[in-house]
Amino acid sequence: MNPPDVEPFEFSHTLVAADFHDASSAVLRGALDRATDGYVGIDHDELEMGLPDAPRCRATWEEVRDSLSWCDDRHPGAWYHGALPETSETFERLWSLEDGNSGAFFLHTLILSIGDEPLLFAVPHHSIYRLEAPDESFVAAVDDALAGKQATALPSTPDIEWSAGERAYRLTGTVLCVRGGGLRERGCYHLTNLRRLEANPETLSLSLDWKAKQSTDGVTRVLSELSPLVSDPPERVYFEDRETMREIETVIRDRLEAYYR
Known part of the structure; x- marks a missing residue:
């Protein structure tokens, strides 16, 4: 079977x-x-x-x-x-x-x-x-x-994907995955660890203030013991246009509201 x-x-x-x-x-x-x-x-x-x-x-x-x-x-x-x-x-x-x-x-x-x-x-x-x-x-x-x-x-909702410069992002539920950019900004992170989210229209970015430097997956459970670089979540998420930035900001806030409800 x-x-x-x-x-x-x-x-x-x-x-x-x-x-x-x-x-x-x-x-x-x-x-x-x-x-x-x-x-x-x-x-x-x-x-x-x-x-x-x-x-x-x-x-x-x-x-x-x-x-x-x-x-x-x-x-x-x-x-x-x-x-x-x-x-x-x-x-x-x-x-x-x-x-x-x-x-x-x-x-x-x-x-x-x-x-x-x-x-x-x-x-x-x-x-x-x-x-x-x-x-x-x-x-x-x-x-x-x-x-x-x-x-x-x-x-469940479909994954949301976007890119900005060398970075590619994917939002699955309340998990944000980042690829490209610097080593410190690669990985997947629980947005439930956010303390504060702030939009920056002038730089087409969202500022992420984290409660703790935590990542989501088991890969980083092991790697974080070897190098603190791997487990640092990004402090900003970037976008190509303001419309996408506002859309993602709304989605994140709605999902976190449902999580804490």
């Missing part, structure tokens, strides 16, 4: 959270109750990287491996399947590894489905966590799971 193809699938909601591990774990418990099948893509090579949490990953995998069945080889690593709810504890234990530098890559991809229909798609090392709500009761259950947390499941 192969995992469902999620590439062309448009999920209804995207998880945005200040504490990704805490919020995603809370939502996972409810999703496991609704799903009929779970699939996990494991990157076994991560266990040889020598990172501090690798022994925990190795021990956990050895304890739960026999509860899953191998189903497919896909790069990187291999895919395993578990019927639900029988293997719910296995998937919760594997997801508990997500907050480690090794675990975020070892647990490469997680998919839950109801039959052939995707319910949850997660890529820990990129902090990607998408949901397909089968009905309103599922949305309500997710909201309940996130109650009291600085987190929300935003209705």
